[in-house]
Amino acid sequence: DTEVTQTPKHLVMGMTNKKSLKCEQHMGHRAMYWYKQKAKKPPELMFVYSYEKLSINESVPSRFSPECPNSSLLNLHLHALQPEDSALYLCASSQEGIRTDTQYFGPGTRLTVL
């Protein structure tokens, strides 16, 4: 089973709202990732968690706040977003987070900021 699940599938929020995106995997993977993908562009890495510790933050604005409550769950808390933050947010996981790992992606949350 190589399934990564994400909720919600779609999210519309105003610029003053606070919302959270959720990601879950039960493959025993110890690395989890958040990516942002705009239309007709490749995914861009935002954050990497390795063994529940934040190991990469690709200079993401503080209005995006990741959280890894346990090895199976990854959240992305959103606050005071801008319309340009509208995108597909993809979660991925891999076994160890090492260079040769294969990453498996969830279906994504399509976010619209009004």
Next chain:
Amino acid sequence: RKEVEQDPGPFNVPEGATVAFNCTYSNSASQSFFWYRQDCRKEPKLLMSVYSSGNEDGRFTAQLNRASQYISLLIRDSKLSDSATYLCVVNPSNYGGSQGNLIFGKGTKLSVKP
């Protein structure tokens, strides 16, 4: 030079055609290489990892040339269901420690017509 470069296409081919995608990468210390496919409004799905010895999976063959920093994907006897965007993906990590940072090419769009 961009980190991972691909011909954006689109490649419009008839069913049964053979089609080849090429990709170059800039970091000579890159460790691992993948082809993902992404259908419209869906998440990237791993198609195959790419090894120096070359690897084949059914109608799909991937090759890596480290000296030229070049990766290829060949699809034989293309099917309508092969229509998608094909993403060349490289893990460029060249330092010790465990990091799973993937760099995506912009993708090559393939459209297989009846």
